Amino acid sequence: MTNAHAIAAREHKQTEALSLGIDDAFIATLVQNFYTRIRSDAELGPIFDDRIKDWPSHLERMNTFWRSILFKSGEFSGNPMMKHVAIPRIAKPDFSRWLKLFGETLDEMGAVSAARNLIFKRAEMIAESLLLGICIHRDGISHPQKMKG
Numbered sequence: 727m728t729n730a731h732a733i734a735a736r737e738h739k740q741t742e743a744l745s746l747g748i749d750d751a752f753i754a755t756l757v758q759n760f761y762t763r764i765r766s767d768a769e770l771g772p773i774f775d776d777r778i779k780d781w782p783s784h785l786e787r788m789n790t791f792w793r794s795i796l797f798k799s800g801e802f803s804g805n806p807m808m809k810h811v812a813i814p815r816i817a818k819p820d821f822s823r824w825l826k827l828f829g830e831t832l833d834e835m836g837a838v839s840a841a842r843n844l845i846f847k848r849a850e851m852i853a854e855s856l857l858l859g860i861c862i863h864r865d866g867i868s869h870p871q872k873m874k875g
């Protein structure tokens with residue numbers, strides 16, 4: 727992609743998101759509310775609390791992640807796959823639960839349905855690819871688990 731194309735794609739993404747009410751403040755609230763929900767969850771809370779020692783900086787990192795996903799802002803650099811592969815025993819039910827809590831957070835915020843769909847679909851796709859990466863890392867490519875089905 728040329729630089730001009732990249733800039734046009736970014737502007738298009740951002741305009742689309744903004745028209746649905748998705749801006750920096752919306753993302754910050756989503757991230758804040760979601761991780762509050764995660765931390766009080768009996769199943770997922772301990773997985774996060776065992777590993778995250780500095781919550782404000784994790785939340786800031788997740789803000790940059792979601793701005794990169796939703797606005798193509800290019801701010802995030804990290805390696806989510808390696809970080810998740812390193813968590814022992816996480817599997818499909820954990821990802822299903824993560825997505826359930828994420829959806830509940832969007833509902834609680836009263837996101838319009840187009841905004842909810844846009845964000846939730848991205849989360850589902852990323853969950854699917856993380857799960858696939860984890861399965862391949864553990865078992866090779868013979869028996870990949872899928873989020874759906």
Ligand code: HEM
Nearest residue numbers: 773774777791803804805806809816820821824849852853
């Ligand atoms: C089973 C569900 C999940 C669990 C238990 C989980 C847990 C975690 C934990 C503990 C960390 C911190 C890792 C560290 O700093 O060492 C982390 C980081 C992260 N997670 Fe998840 N996660 C889950 C699903 C997801 C999904 C579905 C997404 C995206 C939609 C996601 C995106 C991220 C990102 C972007 C980071 C930061 C990675 C980095 O610093 O490079 N996670 N996750």
